[in-house]
Amino acid sequence: METIPEKPFGQEPMSTDPRHFRAYRMKRRWQETHDTFTIELAAMDGSEPVNFAPGQFNMLYVFGQGEVPISISGDPRQPSALTHTVRAVGSATKSLRRLKAGEGLGVRGPYGSPWPLEGARGNDVVVVAGGIGLAPLRPALYELLHRRADYGQIVLLYGTRSPTDILYRKELARWRARFDLETLITVDRATDGWHGHVGVVSTLISKASFTPANTTALICGPEIMIRFTALALEKRGVTPENIYVSLERNMKCAVGFCGHCQFGPLFVCRDGPVFSYPRVKGLLAVREV
Amino acid sequence: MKSLVIERTDLEKLFSTLVGRGYRLIGPTLREAAIVYGEIKTVNDLPIGWTDGQAAGQYRLQRRGDAALFGYNLGPHSWKKENLPPSLRLFSAERRDQSFVIIEEPADELPMAFIGARSCELHAISIQDRVLMQGPFVDPTYARRRNQTLVIAVNCGQAGGTCFCVSMKSGPQATQGFDIALTEVLDGHRHYFLTEVGTTRGAEILNDVPHRAARDVEKAAAQRIVDRTAATMGRKLYTGGLKEFLYSAYENPHWDDVAARCLSCANCTMVCPTCFCTTVEDVTDLSGAHAERWQKWDSCFTADFSYIHGGSVRSSTKSRYRQWLTHKLATWMDQFSTPGCVGCGRCITWCPTGIDITQEVVSLRERQPGRKEQSDGEP
Structure with missing residues (x-):
């Protein structure tokens, strides 16, 4: 078994009570798709921003409504604009959507393991996202592009259910216009006006240009998508040790106390959410682990 | 002393x-x-x-x-x-x-x-x-x-x-x-x-x-x-090679057999002295001005426990019992360098259908596909 941890960018020491919040307020919120929105938060007391590493997540608490783990989707070089992209599917995420600008919420974190961007230096990087799985990968893309010269080819493969589910449209348009980033998008179901690729995201792997032997792959999306994407990358010749996946499990505490996020011997909150593929490959093949 | x-x-x-x-x-x-x-x-x-x-x-x-x-x-x-x-x-x-x-x-x-x-x-x-x-x-x-x-x-x-x-x-x-x-x-x-x-x-x-x-x-x-x-112990559990065995036993047919007897009632986790899982509940009063957060014991045998958007990760009783037993006797060792079982027997006594962790391990070993006689069981 191999571990990833890279040093997060100057992570601040935590409070002695790991369940202690910092007070934040909603700065602004905008709708990304019909069920997904992005929020930008600011520390209530105007204190120094807490740095984070791409791939990490926060626990967001809405007064009396509940708490939910949400990956950070903003630019790690601009931590003062704490950014989360949220799909409104449960009571906590829906109450997050109802928060108005200026209203308070609790934030604790950042938690979890980051994407191994340092270790990928000199390699081609293939980023594969399914649905809202693009959110925890966006900070990695920002950082890769900040340090563009450190990497070889950079490829973004993004799949959603339908064209209306595509996140970050303006940004994607800008990224598609770049010559130093190959962006391919696919949808499971096309609708009128869609002229792009149709099919699951793993079908894009054969279309992208990268050198498998020198490639680091970062994958986030539904578990079934992760599994088949990793297999397809392996088949194309990417070394399993260079494939990283971000997993999702129920989380209540984010610090390894509550037991909910266990995945075999792993605590997704503490050992993950980003894992090297060989560490989880066997478990991914078992139903209902 | x-x-x-x-x-x-x-x-x-x-x-x-x-x-x-x-x-x-x-x-x-x-x-x-x-x-x-x-x-x-x-x-x-x-x-x-x-x-x-x-x-x-x-x-x-x-x-x-x-x-x-x-x-x-x-x-x-x-x-x-x-x-x-x-x-x-x-x-x-x-x-x-x-x-x-x-x-x-x-x-x-x-x-x-x-x-x-x-x-x-x-x-x-x-x-x-x-x-x-x-x-x-x-x-x-x-x-x-x-x-x-x-x-x-x-x-x-x-x-x-x-x-x-x-x-x-x-x-x-x-x-x-x-x-x-x-x-x-x-x-x-x-x-x-x-x-x-x-x-x-x-x-x-x-x-x-x-x-x-x-x-x-x-x-x-x-x-x-x-x-x-x-x-004069009432039960015994042969622990030789048990962790490695259970890591290889995710697809063992005996899990279906236990699942047919397990009510997924969570009694075993409530009486277990090492089970530590908790959940939190956020509540407000009627005015909405006062909120509280409560931590409560939780159990890997409930549907809510593993719920993420789309459904429970462990929806079957089989997967929940497998999680519990595998955690106690195998994955716990990788997490905390000790088994999660101390042999107190409470889970056996307080199981309404009398499921016996020591006996289930014996049955799992016996029914492991590809098992060589004498190689996995108690010598």
Whole structure:
């Protein structure tokens, strides 16, 4: 078994009570798709921003409504604009959507393991996202592009259910216009006006240009998508040790106390959410682990 | 370790000394047709003369025919209900303008003294310590309770029908985790406690309790009791290669067999002294101005436990039982360098259908596809 941890960018020491919040307020919120929105938060007391590493997540608490783990989707070089992209599917995420600008919420974190961007230096990087799985990968893309010269080819493969589910449209348009980033998008179901690729995201792997032997792959999306994407990358010749996946499990505490996020011997909150593929490959093949 | 003797008649003085020093005594007492742990004041609150008959899915109080104070094994309660309460408010919050303020919980409860903790339970406590206070994060409520709690252990004078602490190397003799350890000796007309001191705190308490050095014959009598207990375990579990075996047994056909008997009721996780899983509930009052967060025991046997958007990760009973058993005996070792089972047998006794973890392991080994005769089972 191999571990990833890279040093997060100057992570601040935590409070002695790991369940202690910092007070934040909603700065602004905008709708990304019909069920997904992005929020930008600011520390209530105007204190120094807490740095984070791409791939990490926060626990967001809405007064009396509940708490939910949400990956950070903003630019790690601009931590003062704490950014989360949220799909409104449960009571906590829906109450997050109802928060108005200026209203308070609790934030604790950042938690979890980051994407191994340092270790990928000199390699081609293939980023594969399914649905809202693009959110925890966006900070990695920002950082890769900040340090563009450190990497070889950079490829973004993004799949959603339908064209209306595509996140970050303006940004994607800008990224598609770049010559130093190959962006391919696919949808499971096309609708009128869609002229792009149709099919699951793993079908894009054969279309992208990268050198498998020198490639680091970062994958986030539904578990079934992760599994088949990793297999397809392996088949194309990417070394399993260079494939990283971000997993999702129920989380209540984010610090390894509550037991909910266990995945075999792993605590997704503490050992993950980003894992090297060989560490989880066997478990991914078992139903209902 | 120096052995002492406290006479039965002087034991009350131990209790009153602890009370006098501000300890809240938590110990075994008769309630709801079982021996449970609750607040006690005097020796008379102990289940004097009672014992517990235990088998898979069965627990019965029985008269002993003597006046033993600790002549039972284990009830449905464990000390985790004191260290990690079943329901605990983590904080309150009040609305202020557009935001809210957090009101921390006061830490004003009296220190506790556990009376009558068994060796397997001391091991269970140290396992929970690893989870909640010895990792990268510390649960401050748990740590506070643990650090101020005094532990008086009792070595088991008999083995219960579902006990297998010998297999798990966690008993029956208390070897760690106590301030004072007692072995109850009823020898004809004599009734005394062979006493060992585990900490300076324990030694200091004993300064106020009449005692004397133990004679060799008394030490030998106490040792015979513990040895007899060790030799008469109700169950055994062969642990050789067990972790590796269970990692290879995710697709074993026997899980379906257990699932047909398991009600997914969560009893085993509630009575288990090492199970640490919790959930949180956020509530508000009717005005919506006051909110609270409660931490409550949770169980990997519920559908909610593994719920993420789209459904429960473990929707089948089979997957939940597999998670529980595999966690106890395999993945726990990789997480915390110890098994999550101490062989107390509570999960066997309190399972409404009598599912027996020791027997399920035997069946799993027998039914493992590709198993070579004699290679996996007990030699």
